[in-house]
Amino acid sequence: MSWRHIMDAAEFRRRGKEMVDYVADYLENIEERPVYPDLEPGYLRSLIPTEAPVEPENYDDIMKDVERVIMPGVTHWHSPKFFAYFPTGSSYPAMLADMLCGAIGCIGFSWAASPACTELETVMLDWLGKMLHLPECFIAGTHGLGGGVIQGTASEATLMSLLAARCKAVRRVQNFAPEKSEHDILSKLVAYTSEQAHCSVERASLIGGVLMKKVPTDNRYTIRTEMLRKMVEEDKAAGLIPFYFCATLGTTPSCAFDPIAELGPICNEENIWMHIDAAYAGSAFICPEFRPLLNGVEFADSFNFNPHKWLLINFDCSTMWVRNRADLIGAFKMEPLYLKHENQESGLVTDYRHWQIPLGRRFRSLKLWFVFRMYGLNGLQAHIRKQVALAKEFESLVRADKRFEICADVVMGLVCFRLKGSNELNQNLLKRITKSREIHLVPCQLSGSFVLRFAICARTTESCHIQQAWRHITQLTFELLQEGNH
Ligand SMILES: *Cc1c(COP(=O)(O)O)cnc(C)c1O
Numbered sequence: 001m002s003w004r005h006i007m008d009a010a011e012f013r014r015r016g017k018e019m020v021d022y023v024a025d026y027l028e029n030i031e032e033r034p035v036y037p038d039l040e041p042g043y044l045r046s047l048i049p050t051e052a053p054v055e056p057e058n059y060d061d062i063m064k065d066v067e068r069v070i071m072p073g074v075t076h077w078h079s080p081k082f083f084a085y086f087p088t089g090s091s092y093p094a095m096l097a098d099m100l101c102g103a104i105g106c107i108g109f110s111w112a113a114s115p116a117c118t119e120l121e122t123v124m125l126d127w128l129g130k131m132l133h134l135p136e137c138f139i140a141g142t143h144g145l146g147g148g149v150i151q152g153t154a155s156e157a158t159l160m161s162l163l164a165a166r167c168k169a170v171r172r173v174q175n176f177a178p179e180k181s182e183h184d185i186l187s188k189l190v191a192y193t194s195e196q197a198h199c200s201v202e203r204a205s206l207i208g209g210v211l212m213k214k215v216p217t218d219n220r221y222t223i224r225t226e227m228l229r230k231m232v233e234e235d236k237a238a239g240l241i242p243f244y245f246c247a248t249l250g251t252t253p254s255c256a257f258d259p260i261a262e263l264g265p266i267c268n269e270e271n272i273w274m275h276i277d278a279a280y281a282g283s284a285f286i287c288p289e290f291r292p293l294l295n296g297v298e299f300a301d302s303f304n305f306n307p308h309k310w311l312l313i314n315f316d317c318s319t320m321w322v323r324n325r326a327d328l329i330g331a332f333k334m335e336p337l338y339l340k341h342e343n344q345e346s347g348l349v350t351d352y353r354h355w356q357i358p359l360g361r362r363f364r365s366l367k368l369w370f371v372f373r374m375y376g377l378n379g380l381q382a383h384i385r386k387q388v389a390l391a392k393e394f395e396s397l398v399r400a401d402k403r404f405e406i407c408a409d410v411v412m413g414l415v416c417f418r419l420k421g422s423n424e425l426n427q428n429l430l431k432r433i434t435k436s437r438e439i440h441l442v443p444c445q446l447s448g449s450f451v452l453r454f455a456i457c458a459r460t461t462e463s464c465h466i467q468q469a470w471r472h473i474t475q476l477t478f479e480l481l482q483e484g485n486h
Pocket of ligand 1: 280
C-alpha cells in the first residue's frame with residue numbers, strides 16, 4: 001500500500017456519509033445502550049495493540065473497533081437516561097458546523113490569521129449578548145470598549161478574569177505607591193467567592209498565586225451580602241488588598257443564585273473586579289422569565305456562561321464578555337514580529353490571542369451561527385422551557401412521596417432530593433442506582449447532607465423518561481428499605 005491510497009477525496013465522500021449515518025444511528029438508538037459502562041479501570045489497554053501500526057490499516061477495521069473498544073467504555077451523556085452533572089450541549093447543526101470548522105482548520109489567533117474566524121466570533125457574541133439583554137458596555141459593535149470572546153471552558157474564563165484583575169490591581173496600587181514591588185502587592189491581594197462556587201474558581205486562585213477566601217452562604221446556598229462586606233472590611237483593616245470577587249449564578253451543587261444586584265455595588269465601591277460565573281444557568285437568561293436573575297450584571301467587569309452546557313452547542317464553547325477589553329488585552333499582550341499585522345487592534349480588528357491563555361484557537365463561532373439560525377431565539381427558548389418543565393415534573397413526583405424530601409429550590413433543570421434519613425441510606429440508594437446502569441446520577445453535599453442531584457440533560461429527554469426514572473428510583477428504594485428491615 002502506498003501513501004497515495006490513504007483516504008482520497010472520493011473515499012472521504014463515501015466514508016463521511018457512512019459516518020453521518022453511524023452518528024444518527026448512534027443518537028437515535030442511544031437508549032438501548034447502558035447509560036454507564038460496566039468496566040474496570042485499564043479495560044482498554046488489553047483490547048488494542050501496545051504499539052502504533054507501522055503499516056497503514058484498513059478503515060473498516062477501525063470502525064469495527066469503535067464498537068468493540070470504544071463504545072463499551074462510553075458514558076452516554078446524550079442518553080435521555082443520563083441525569084448526572086449538568087447537561088452538555090448537542091445538536092445536529094452544531095455537529096455539522098464543527099465538521100466545517102475541522103475542514104477550514106484555521107488557527108484564528110489574530111484577525112489576519114483568518115478574518116472570518118475573528119469577525120464571526122465578535123458578531124456572534126454580540127448576538128448572544130443581545131439575546132441575554134446584556135448592558136450595552138459588553139457589546140462590541142464597531143466602536144465598543146467591551147465585547148465577547150469564546151473560551152474553551154468556564155474554568156479558563158474565570159482564570160482569565162482573575163489574572164486580568166490581578167494585573168489591574170497591581171498597577172492601581174503602584175500608581176499611588178510606586179515604591180511597592182509587584183511581589184509585595186501580590187502577597188497582599190485577596191480574592192473572594194462563595195463556599196458553593198465551582199472548584200475551578202478556587203483553582204484559578206491557586207494558579208494565579210493569590211489568596212482566595214470563601215464567603216459563607218445562607219440556608220438557600222447563596223452568598224450573604226453582609227458577610228462579603230464584613231470580610232472585605234476586616235481584610236482591609238489587616239492590610240490586605242481585596243481585588244476580585246467571583247459570583248455564581250446557578251451553583252453546581254444546587255443551582256443557587258448569588259444576589260449580584262446587592263454584591264455588585266460593594267465590589268464597585270471597593271475597586272473589586274466582579275466576575276460572574278453562570279456556566280450552566282446563563283443559557284436560561286435568554287428567556288424573559290429567567291432574566292431577572294441576571295439583574296446586577298451591570299456592576300460586573302466580566303460575565304461568562306457555557307452555551308456548550310445548555311444552549312445546544314457541542315463542547316467546547318464558553319462565552320465570556322468583558323466591560324473593558326483593555327483590561328484583558330493590557331494584562332497579557334505579547335507581540336513578536338511574526339504575529340504582527342498591519343491592521344492594529346480597534347473595534348473592528350481584534351486579535352483574540354490576547355484574550356485567552358493559548359495562542360491557537362478554533363473556528364468555534366460557526367457552531368453558534370448554525371445553531372442560532374436553525375433554532376432561532378424561539379427554538380432555543382422552547383428548549384430551555386421544556387427542560388425546566390421536566391425538572392418541575394420530577395420535583396412534583398418527589399414531593400408526592402413522603403419518604404423523600406426536596407433539598408433546594410428547583411429554579412431551572414436541576415432537582416436536589418434525598419430520602420429522609422441518614423447519609424448512609426442515601427449513599428446506598430445512589431450505589432444501587434449507579435450499579436443498575438438504568439439511569440445515571442451524581443450526588444452533592446448540602447449542609448452536611450448527602451444529596452442526589454437529578455439534572456435534565458439530554459436534548460431528547462421527554463416526560464416518559466422522567467416517569468421511568470422515578471419508577472426505577474422508587475423500585476430501588478423499595479428494595480433498599482425492605483432489606484434494611486431484616
Ligand atoms: C460546569 C461549571 C463550571 C465548569 O465548567 P467548565 O466549562 O468545564 O470549566 C464552572 N462553574 C459552574 C457554576 C459550573 O456549573
